[in-house]
Amino acid sequence: MQSQDVAPRPTPASGPVVDVEQAEAALVEHYPRLVRLAYLVLPPSLGRNRRVLTAHALTQRALPRGRTSAAVIPAQAKGRDGDPGYALVRLHVVRTALEAGLPLGRMAWPKRSQLPPLLPQVWGLRLFPRSGGADELALDQRLSALSGPARAAHVLRGLEKLSEDSVRRVLDAAGVADPAAAIAEAAKVPAPDALLDSPEFDPCSLHARPTDLMRRRQHMKAALAAAAAVAVCGALLGLPGGGWAPDGAAAPSYAENPAARAALDPARLTKTAATAWKTSARTDFSVWPARGDRTGDTALLRRALAVWARPGEAVRVSATPGTPSGAPAGPPQLLYAGDVDSAHVVLLYDGLRIARYAEPKDGTGAAALDFARVDGASGAEAEALVLGRADGNVRYLTAPWVTGAAERDLMKPASGAMDLNLTDGVAAPLAGSAQRTGACTSWNALQLTDGSGTRLLTDLGELIPAHLTTGRPSAPREASRTAALHSWAPFACSLASVRSQGVRSVNAWQFAQQALPDGSGSAGWVCTRADTWRGGGTRVLAQFHTPGGAYGAVAAKAEDSPACGARDPHVLAGVLWKSGTGAWYLLAAGSSDTASIRATGGIDGAAEGNLLTVRTERGARAGLKGVLADGRPISGLR
Known part of the structure; x- marks a missing residue:
């Protein structure tokens, strides 16, 4: 003005x-x-x-x-x-x-x-x-x-x-x-x-609240002028090294009710005992202890809580799809507070969400606030959180029961895993793949070992890495086994299609194998299904992989479909394929319980069983219809 x-x-x-x-x-x-x-x-x-x-x-x-x-x-x-x-x-x-x-x-x-x-x-x-x-x-x-x-x-x-x-x-x-x-x-x-x-x-029509009672008591002990000078000097000297105000980058406060104030009080943060996970039947974030070298930094924790409640204009806020970004309903649980690369980082958990607050170590530059939904997380889904990203690398905080961490390239299953040192649950930096641009020549995953086995997680650009599994949807297995690693290799780069979608887990299921009509070998049909934390937004890809190829080709895809999932473990897909001699074929496959397949539209053909091969012309278009062994119809993914 x-x-x-x-x-x-x-x-x-x-x-x-x-x-x-x-x-x-x-x-x-x-x-x-x-x-x-x-x-x-x-x-x-x-x-x-x-x-x-x-x-x-x-x-x-x-x-x-x-x-x-x-x-x-x-x-x-x-x-x-x-x-x-x-x-x-x-x-x-x-x-x-x-x-x-x-x-x-x-x-x-x-x-x-x-x-x-x-x-x-x-x-x-x-x-x-x-x-x-x-x-x-x-x-x-x-x-x-x-x-x-x-x-x-x-x-x-x-x-x-x-x-x-x-x-x-x-x-x-x-x-x-x-x-x-x-x-x-x-x-x-x-x-x-x-x-x-x-x-x-x-x-x-007003509400009334007391002013700062402690300050009033102090002011009564001295003259008004002397007390004001002490208050001003004390406030200036009490600011942290970077120059942050008590509430940091938070917007002005409008919350006055007792519950809101309690949620913003660092002294009321929940801190789980370091050994609670050893005696608990739960394997989720509620039994993670508070770690990091700044768990006692009350000023940092206050800023993190204030920014969570009311982020100012300079705060970069992000949230996975379907994740509310409002203030916590009560005092959240502290998971981590410490220095990560060039930032002070605080991780908080309120039973529904993980909130990550980050501010620069030096100065008062833009702070960041990220949210991820984690309701119902347990086991592998609650074993790692992203602490920070720097220079193309990702640093994770792992669950207290994790005993080993390693980096593995999904596209090179025979190359083995490279150990990542763990220090108080913080893993050494891992080369990230989710934010990489250009040709996809590798895809790094986080391999974690605990008392029950080895699991694979992958960064998809969010706070929670996605859990990778393989096998029939009704009984998926860990993707860390040798055969599963080889099954995932041609399809690792397809994970880029579900970045930043709030993905909880991705399962790769080889539902069929089909002999190629030119006698050059057998092709594999794999369905990859990405399930999200919010339930909706599911991505299903049917992929086709020929022998000797480094990558699988997407033959069909669907969103918010039950196909290829635990509730409907069936799938039918087809692709136009060109043989080495230049001939074109319609190749189609369904899951093992498919009794028959029929091509409709521009291509006429049918076959008993779960495989169909029909000679056709380049550019032909067709639909697919199938019948399951129990008589139910099934349509091809598109």
């Missing part, structure tokens, strides 16, 4: 003469509305307590000193229609509220409205209106982005129901230099008028 937004007071057009008694009657009758008007026009940067008190002070000072002329501006609305007394006091309220938002000049005395009000004052309490919903908060944020005159124009139009011409005359009488520009700027906020009547913006 610039000082030129409000010009020196013009001389309003002469209207009806209003005496003090008439103005007082209008002020008393419409006091709640006038205070609401002042509250909405005042800049939100004042803070809600001072904004409330200033709104009441400006309204109470709106009475004229004697008989005066009211501007020729209609009062509008039922009880105020044609009331010059109301129009006069409203003009005073708008003018002084705009003046209160002006910055203090270096060479000029401040106006009375720019100073904190002497009266009314409430000692020992903070006053604020009742909290509204998401719509009210969004409107308040949009209004705060407007200049003072534009905010006044929006409120006069929405709350007072004034026409555009009447709004222009009020702003002109209040001393606004360019009313037309203010009205044009206000038009960019198309908020429903009803929201302006919300309790969120009612400074006459």
